[in-house]
Amino acid sequence: MELTPMRLVELNYFLAVVDTGSFGKAARSLNLQTSTLSRAISRLEDKLGVSLVERTLAGCRVTRHGHMAAQRIRRVMNEANALTERSIQNTASMIAEIHVGFHLPPVNATLTNFLLEWRIICPSISVTPHEPNETTLQAALLDRQIDAALIPDYLLPRCEAQTPIYFEPLMAVLPSDHHLAERIVLRWNDLADEKLLLWSWAKEGIGRDFFATRLPDVSMQVFETSNMTLLAFVRAGYGVTITAQAYSTLNLPGLTFIPIGEADAHIEVNLVWRAESEDPVVGKFVAFMRDRAKRHWRVASSCAASESPDPPP
Template sequence: MDLMDLRYLSVAVETGSFSNAAQSLGVKPSTISRRIVRLEDELGVTILERGSFGIRLTAAGRQVMVRVRQALDSLDSVREVGKSSGAGMTGHVRLGVRMPPIGGPLQSLLSAWRNQHPDVVLTLHELNDHQLSVALTERSLDIALVTTHALRRGANSIAVYREPLVAALPLGHILAAYESLTWALLRDHTVLAQGWDDSHSAREFYASLLGEGVKFSSHPASKQSVMALVGAGFGITLAAQSEAEVVFPGVVYRPILEEDAWVQIELAWRPTTEDAAVGRFVAFMRDEARSRNLL
């Protein structure tokens, strides 16, 4: 059974004649008549009465048309799903992050994405740099937001936004009396950093800014846990400005007046990724970053 035969039959019934259906479909009336006769022969039932009045459904034809309309509606639904998925308007994006999407600009970007793509499911995975790289390679993640210094080879990436760095200090710390700080003032104090056996990019990044001779204390823990240690007086740390929007007991923040006191966030994905929703997410983040001048 040819689906086009069902389409011809449906249009003929809706328009009331073969000539009207032919005009609507851009074919000859004889083509429609022939295809419907073939359908009737295949089903072994007369679907249409033909006469000077045009065409009308037989009793059996009315029963057939119920199923025909159901079949065509189902086919149209499949087409719509295909178009929507192919355009990236539906689907699933598994997004990996190094830092929680707190404050601007990332929270604002994700909010705008959600408003424009409500039918795309976004799942957030918070991992360290090494885990993000492995997850992209193994395809358990579609895409990841990482700092520039943590980018690994083999991934495509675009810069999305840049954030100022601030110093997080224990309340009552000697440096808390300053309105702003410099690398020279910070490097004489114990600096807490996130660090795992296979991922020390944060400490390496901090060292590139603070210079040699800094005493680091690495912790395989979340940024929130590191901030808790700062509040407990174990040392100081660096944070993106958006992270400073979160209040931690016993922690105060101070700006750093240095030209290189910033961190750049990039969107990374595997070059072989073909998922339409992921492609749309990349394009959205790129275009939004440009329109908002986030770099």
Template structure:
């Protein structure tokens, strides 16, 4: 037996609701003969009459009532499926999975997420904080949609976009002589002990500090710790050393820790979004479109920055 079309089911449902082939045709905007042919074709296929035809209209038979009840459920389910697919396709619903190395306490990424949430309140956001290597693996296996990390387009695993270039700061003990300054040079801190995490962007921080201090002809005093950012900040507050951070980390305060600007005006750290170009998640596409707007705004505010900046790897 041939399958029935949606129009067949809709025609039968409308005749049942209006009690008339003529009124059904008017509601659906098609000719009455077309309605009659569709109903008759269905009746022929299933071998029973669905309506009693009278001059006063059409009335459902017992078989017709059973058929229309089931048909209405099918049409309702189909309508719900259409609405859901359209909603997901327009990023009104769905899920966006974001990987993090950076903080969300302040900065451009936080602004993008806040604006995305306002425009897409029914899209579920999930976050994963991990090291770069793990985030790359999660991205390749489609377990996250996008992540942000230090550096520019040096990852040959997908598309990237520089979201912002942030100023560099040193986290220093608030009771130290460094905390009273508003700006530090690398010469001011060439003899300090630097605390670096083995997690997150620790290797990037190590390389950056090493270049800066080595340029001064000095050996670098650096200590590695198996701690996250909060743990490193705790050690700074205890007076065990200082640590390099980007501007977005300054949205969180820590006991006995002060953030002081380090380096020249053009000394900034690039942060990039990374995603797979074949990922067709509509929520990701909307998120990236919004990120591009913010990235352009951030770039325009850096128009005076020197081209000889020293980005992190």
């Protein structure tokens, strides 16, 4: 049998299922759809050649092979964590700089905590932010203008090394006098009759597909502008838009940001870097971010496991 490399994220997904005892709870803790998580576990089972989880009408049950695999995975993860910590400590005395590109404003609480911890642990290695526009972010990475970038999953360059870091909720943005502006939460169906304004990335096929699966019949207009200019047109009543929760922290007058209460109302933000990079500082930063993201997922999984029982996934 040909051995296929296992992705670290798949191992983390499996541990989340083991810890919560439910595909549904694990998926919610990871901000994934249950079907996406189930497929990831199936791929892992195919790679290992054994059944890890039995799916039943009552939920799921970890098999004997699954429990054995979980023990070994945890042991490997603990050793990897210890190695990462030693590497970070060795890096802390270096004086260096890493250039990171941001597609979204880095105000997400999870990301902010990661960056704060990095500054405390490695105070002599500064992080310099870059915000190229959507058409040049990948080019800046390839041209070595930046060392790494945090990019939403729908814009991921497939040729680069990448790892998921956090999930950014999506929100609907309406003029404050819009008839839906008083709602506490919205569903995709609530926006079906609205004119949806989108910024330039949505003209690409992957951008159109992103919204076509969520709002298949909505009328869309793409603006060749920045997101801030688009928000100004929303405020002027030209339509509504969907944007990352990060923009809601700007407290822009005349606009109302409303959460979307759907399982797919989020984007996965990944750290991307050049696979051929041999810079030890970049390697340490990537290892740090990947380790912190993994810990965050485990904490989220534990919180989901402590909640009251949910209907079977």
